[in-house]
Amino acid sequence: MVATTTQLADFTSAVVGKDGVVSGLILPNSSAHQFDPSAKNLLDVGDAQALVANGAGLEPWLQDLMDAGAFSGDLVVASDGIVLQEGGHDHADEHAGEEAATEEEHAGEEKAAQDPHVWTAPQNAIAMVNNIARGLSDVRPDLADAFEKNAAAYVEKLTLLDTWATEAFASVAPEKRLLITNHDALGYFVDAYGITYVGSIMPSLDDNAEPSAQEIDALIERIKQEGAVAVFSESTLSDKLATTIAREAQVAVYSGDDALYADSLGPEGTDGATYLGATIHNVTVLVTAWGGTVPPLPAGLSS
Template sequence: MKHRQRISWVAAAAATATVLAGCGDGGSDRAAASAASAGTALAVVATTPEVADFVRNIGGSDVSVTQIIKPNVDPHDFEPTPADIKAIAEAKVVVKSGVGLEEWLDRTIEASGFRGAVIDSSQGVKLREGGHEHEEGEEHADEEEHAGQEHDPHIWHDPRNAKIMVANIEKGLAAADAARAGAFAKNLTAYASELDLLDAENEAAFAKVPAADRKLVTNHDAFGYYVDRYRLAFVGSVIPSLDTSAELSARQLTDLVAKIRATGTKAIFTESSLPPKSAESIARQAGVKVVGGEDALYGDSLGAPGTPEGTYLGAERHNTEVIVAALGG
């Protein structure tokens, strides 16, 4: 029902967006190209906080970024506004996270009359199937074997995937503004080194945690790539889904509490963009601590602008520091 309402809203906005986009005649495309040739910043719309931060790092002062989804807003329950449609209509480039995370985007782009380039930052990332529990060391079958299954869109939680994402962004920006391709390439080299450092730091941090204690329970199933990369064991999630629309049944709740107790899991981690009440309730029943408040993990979002956690690197470092500390590393 909610999905149909979103579609109706976007369709109703199409008339307004057509005016904003110059009646779909490519006017915004020509205006953006003219602005680039005049030395002004390339107008880029980025959907999520993560990809917006990637674009800022790769584009530097040569891009002007409009971020659609604000910090601590659940991307699985997002509805675009007229201002979002206007921003897309006026942009030269749209950058998305991909893997179906922005199910609203295609119709919004159509409604806006956007004629520029869309960069899918997920291209080339090896996807994992979602909606299942994954134990430490589990190998995932080849993508072709699981055609039709839902893929996990939270790809950025593995820094190696983040490197693929920023490389895709650099390629797309260079294609949109060839005169600045050299600057984009230089920024990519520098930022890729930062991602390598983050990955190495995370590995070193988890090396201090005994393997038997590397067990994770979160608000929803957002950390699959992180779990696989750092050889953790995913025990379960408060919301048993890749998105945030599902709810635990009474039986699932009882099973999760039992599994937490049986596995010796030490904590339940809340997430910054989700309410903590259910996690707190389950933690009480299971007799474990709940990690939240300022220590809530960044699963779908980043922190406030201007804070260390307001960047991808800062949010991921925060996640690792909180998890390692809670698990006894």
């Protein structure tokens, strides 16, 4: 089995358990937006019985990859059935008047794009795990019972995770849940937990985008106006701009070991090596920064 992203490799491994080997194409702390397949990736794809992809436009290179690797297995699209959000989030609308005409047109195009970062909300992760289990059961019907059992056990953990995160964010007043990140990667997470997306350094779904000086100045002003207390960098991206913006806005910056996991999980040995660990890390960093109380982990997540 081959999975495109680090999150999907983690989900697929949970479903497969001891009954298969899962290879991930994208390395930890790397982005799907910047993926360039290696010769080994092509060989892995060519040998795979199934290829698990996110879909929703996250992997525009997917068809070329399958063609180059002579993939002849089954494609499992984990985001099937999930209602997609439009990209750009509300902060683009709130300040459209500050943009020049051409920038307004660009923002409109970005908002019309569908946000592929569906996994960031645990409820969506549950849907993805169930999609993966069904898809792999079609590939290996002899293992369908095992896949279903493994998926159910993992879904229990995701449900505990969602409940715990909801409790953690409830300790922070809604008006204090103000998020500024590198790019628009946490839209589903934001909506799941009543967080306000004040803005992003790169107001784009793609982490290759470059903000203009005007966009940076506008973000600094929004941070001051909204009363946000921190800027949160992401693990896959440089924290240089986040640090500069935080300094200019006179707020804290969370980076390095405290950076959020968004586009990718982290390497082995880090808090974000798994989806469960990455989400626990993100919730802990955010709730702590906003002055809330992080509840103890339930037994099903602490082991």
